[in-house]
Amino acid sequence: MNPQPILTKETRLAGVTGVGMAFVGGYVDVIGFVLLFGLFVAHATGNIVMLGVGLAGDAGGLATKLLALPVFIGAVAAAYALIRWRNARGQPCEVLVLALQAVLLAGFMLLTVWALPAASANAPSVMLAGLTGVAAMAVQNVGARVVFTHLAPTTMMTGNVTQVAIDIVDLAIARGRPDEALKARIRKTWPPVTAFALGAMGGAIGVLVAGAWSLALGVIVVAVLAVLHAVRGERS
Numbered sequence: 761m762n763p764q765p766i767l768t769k770e771t772r773l774a775g776v777t778g779v780g781m782a783f784v785g786g787y788v789d790v791i792g793f794v795l796l797f798g799l800f801v802a803h804a805t806g807n808i809v810m811l812g813v814g815l816a817g818d819a820g821g822l823a824t825k826l827l828a829l830p831v832f833i834g835a836v837a838a839a840y841a842l843i844r845w846r847n848a849r850g851q852p853c854e855v856l857v858l859a860l861q862a863v864l865l866a867g868f869m870l871l872t873v874w875a876l877p878a879a880s881a882n883a884p885s886v887m888l889a890g891l892t893g894v895a896a897m898a899v900q901n902v903g904a905r906v907v908f909t910h911l912a913p914t915t916m917m918t919g920n921v922t923q924v925a926i927d928i929v930d931l932a933i934a935r936g937r938p939d940e941a942l943k944a945r946i947r948k949t950w951p952p953v954t955a956f957a958l959g960a961m962g963g964a965i966g967v968l969v970a971g972a973w974s975l976a977l978g979v980i981v982v983a984v985l986a987v988l989h990a991v992r993g994e995r996s
Contacts (some may be wrong), residue, residue, distance in 0.1 A: 763910050773992055774910060780985050781900060781914035782952035784978045786959030788865065789915070791975055795872060797881030799824055801893035802856050802900070802915045804832045808866065824887045831891045835898035837850070843906055857903035858986035862898035862979055869975035876972055912952045920956075923949045 785802050792801035800806030830917060839860065843853045871892050875885035892993065897915060904914050912920050930942050938946065966974025 769828070769992060773988060774908075775947075776983055776988070777908060778911040778914060778948075779951050779955040780981050781904070781908075781911075782917075782955035783959035783962070784865075784981050785915035785981060786956035786961075787895070787963040788868075788897060788959075788975065790960045791967055791972075791978075792868075792890065792965030794964070795972055796824075796874060796886060796890045796893070799881075799890045799893075799942045800829065801868070801890065802897035803864065804829055805916075813966060823882050824890050827887070827891060828894050831894050832898045832901075835895040838901045839899045839902045840906060843902070852901075853907050854989040855986050857899060857907050858982055861896055861899040862901060862982040863962055864892060865975065865979045865982060868893040868896050869972060869979060872975065873906065885950040912948050914952055914956070917953055917956050920949045920953045 784867045789800055789802040792799050839857070842856070846853050846856065868889060871889035873887070875883065878886045880886070901915055904911065908914075912923075926948065927942065927946050931938055931946075934942065962977070963974070966977060970976075
């Protein structure tokens with residue numbers, strides 16, 4: 761009989777962080793897309809696709825989508841430079857990344873409330889709100905790549921869903937008796953996929969119930985995660 765894995769406070773916090781951030785990824789992306797004329801605040805790839813759609817004839821929000829990629833890259837570069845600076849001094853970065861994202865998400869919410877309702881996707885207030893959201897989610901993306909490296913991706917689910925499909929086949933071959941490696945993959949990939957889907961559905965409900973103010977839930981989730989990491993001494 762294989763021993764059960766020991767769940768320490770650190771591993772539990774890691775699990776909560778992965779699920780919470782995946783929820784925020786789906787939640788914020790849906791709200792941004794619905795309220796800001798089809799802008800993906802978390803997915804650079806989605807904005808490139810929408811840019812192509814705009815060039816094909818639907819030019820709504822074209823300027824914002826053109827700016828989304830350089831803003832995303834710039835925010836990633838700035839956040840990464842800050843992370844490297846702290847790492848060089850032996851300072852942890854979990855709380856820094858989460859707090860920075862929470863501040864940017866709060867700015868995204870307030871700017872979106874201020875910008876809406878808007879008649880045009882190219883209104884300066886709409887562009888400012890959307891690009892602030894892009895910067896906030898760029899921080900989450902770079903954090904996932906260089907700080908929370910032990911977690912599955914929390915914004916782009918393609919890789920996770922692919923892994924889920926692979927795990928289903930491996931689980932079937934194992935006849936419901938997976939080895940420890942398969943169990944570890946399942947524990948890593950399934951929760952964020954589920955959380956992202958719930959976040960997407962929650963974002964749709966949030967827009968219907970509270971409009972741009974629904975972004976407050978995303979701010980709260982990230983801020984709570986920052987506090988949890990601070991309390992645990994940033995050991996995730």
